[in-house]
Amino acid sequence: xxxxxxxxxxxxxxxxxxxxxxxxxxxxxxxxxxxxxxxxxxxxxxxxxxxxxxxxxxxxxxxxxxxxxxxxxxxxxxxxxxxxxxxxxxxxxxxxxxxxxxxxxxxxxxxxxxxxxxxxxxxxxxxxxxxxxxxxxxxxxxxxxxxxxxxxxxxxxxxxxxxxxxxxxxxxxxxxxxxxxxxxxxxxxxxxxxxxxxxxxxxxxxxxxxxxxxxxxxxxxxxxxxxxxxxxxxxxxxxxxxxxxxxxxxxxxxxxxxxxxxxxxxxxxxxxxxxxxxxxxxxx
Numbered sequence: 001x002x003x004x005x006x007x008x009x010x011x012x013x014x015x016x017x018x019x020x021x022x023x024x025x026x027x028x029x030x031x032x033x034x035x036x037x038x039x040x041x042x043x044x045x046x047x048x049x050x051x052x053x054x055x056x057x058x059x060x061x062x063x064x065x066x067x068x069x070x071x072x073x074x075x076x077x078x079x080x081x082x083x084x085x086x087x088x089x090x091x092x093x094x095x096x097x098x099x100x101x102x103x104x105x106x107x108x109x110x111x112x113x114x115x116x117x118x119x120x121x122x123x124x125x126x127x128x129x130x131x132x133x134x135x136x137x138x139x140x141x142x143x144x145x146x147x148x149x150x151x152x153x154x155x156x157x158x159x160x161x162x163x164x165x166x167x168x169x170x171x172x173x174x175x176x177x178x179x180x181x182x183x184x185x186x187x188x189x190x191x192x193x194x195x196x197x198x199x200x201x202x203x204x205x206x207x208x209x210x211x212x213x214x215x216x217x218x219x220x221x222x223x224x225x226x227x228x229x230x231x232x233x234x235x236x237x238x239x240x241x242x243x244x245x246x247x248x249x250x251x252x253x254x255x256x257x258x259x260x261x262x263x264x265x266x267x268x269x270x271x272x273x274x275x276x277x278x279x280x281x282x283x284x
Contacts, residue, residue, distance in 0.1 A: 033283050035059065037066060037246070039086075040277040044254035046228075048212050048246045050280065054204045055120040055245040058214060058222065062245065063280045065113060065224055072224070073114025075105050085113065085224060086278035091258055093227075093267045098235070100258045101215055102275060103225035109266070112223030119220055120243045126199040131183055139176030141197075142187055143167075144219050147179075150191035152221070160190055205244035208234040210252055213242040230259045 034053075039046040052059040064070025065085035073080050091102040092109050104111045133139055147167060151159065169178035179187075184197060207213055209232050215225035222243060229235055248255060261269045 034246075035063060035280050035282045036249070037062065037278065037280045039251075039275055041091075041254065041258070042272070042274045042276060043257055044251060046251035046254050047249050048228075049249045050246040051205070051244070055243050057117060058120050058243050058245040061117065061222070061224075062226075063282070066278045066280050070113075075111045075114070080114075084278065086275050089275050091269065091273045091275075094259050094261060094263060094269055094273070095267050096259050097231050098259075099227040099229050099231070100255060100273075101225065101227040103215070105224070109225070112225065114223075116221045116223055119214075119216075119222065120204065120245070121240045122200040122203060124201040125196045126201045128196055128198040129184060131185070133180045133182070133184060136176050138184075139179040142179055142184060143170070143176065145197065146184075146187045146191055146193050148218050149220065150193070152218070163187075163190055200240055203239055206234055206236060207238040207242055207244060208247075210248040210255075211244050212246045212248070213238075213244050216242065228255050230256060 035050040037048040037050055039048065050059045050062065061070065065072060068082055068084040070085075071080050071082050072085055085105070086103065089102055089105060090107050091100050092104050092107050093101040101109070105113075129138060129141075133142060147163060150163060151167070166178050166182075170176060187193070188197065205211070207229055209229055211229050211234075212226055213229065214222040215227050216222055219241075227242075228248060258269075258273050261271065261273060264270045
């Protein structure tokens with residue numbers, strides 16, 4: 001199991017190394033009729049406008065967890081409970097001129113609510129992709145959407161050896177070339193992939209300054225962790241990889257103060273930055 005996790009991490013690293021940022025400034029809005037999340041932290045209050053029209057499942061999940069109306073599994077006791085999820089959790093990772101991240105019940109970045117759900121990054125699927133894999137971008141898409149989905153959702157003892165060999169080769173070579181030796185149809189048949197494999201549709205929202213995005217460990221692995229972007233130019237290299245479900249409308253100064261705190265290992269604040277209470281008010 002540890003070996004497989006290491007393989008996945010290494011493969012993710014090689015498939016992400018070519019991504020480049022572009023400059024695009026995002027600015028927060030000041031008025032809204034959408035739901036508003038209030039994060040009371042020990043450094044001040046942050047208010048976030050949520051966007052149900054853009055990311056309905058993600059917003060519904062956040063509201064349910066914040067207000068205590070959605071059932072989740074305590075990662076320590078393994079008991080299913082219904083109570084406000086975010087109260088008392090810390091921002092476990094902060095990086096200046098990038099983002100602040102929270103929402104892990106363990107405070108380590110490895111915990112969640114006991115379930116995962118799909119991304120809401122694009123408006124549908126565009127042109128279908130078939131046949132020979134000729135470029136790194138298509139190889140990465142096959143890796144993320146087909147191979148990784150298969151490995152995550154299939155018990156390790158049932159993993160197809162050919163698929164495992166391809167992933168191991170990618171990790172060893174730090175290259176997507178092993179994926180290019182077979183066709184897309186080959187991987188679809190091997191993994192039992194369902195649905196349409198194609199180019200993404202229209203991007204719903206960019207990863208811009210002040211936006212709140214779902215943190216994940218790959219496509220369709222959303223749970224409870226989120227991050228708020230502090231990079232003024234935005235993070236366009238992450239577009240399509242993280243669901244954007246709202247934007248800060250008050251307290252961006254607090255967000256910036258949090259990103260500047262003294263940090264220890266793994267970008268974790270040395271002094272706890274805690275969410276004392278998180279609630280969402282919905283418009284009547």
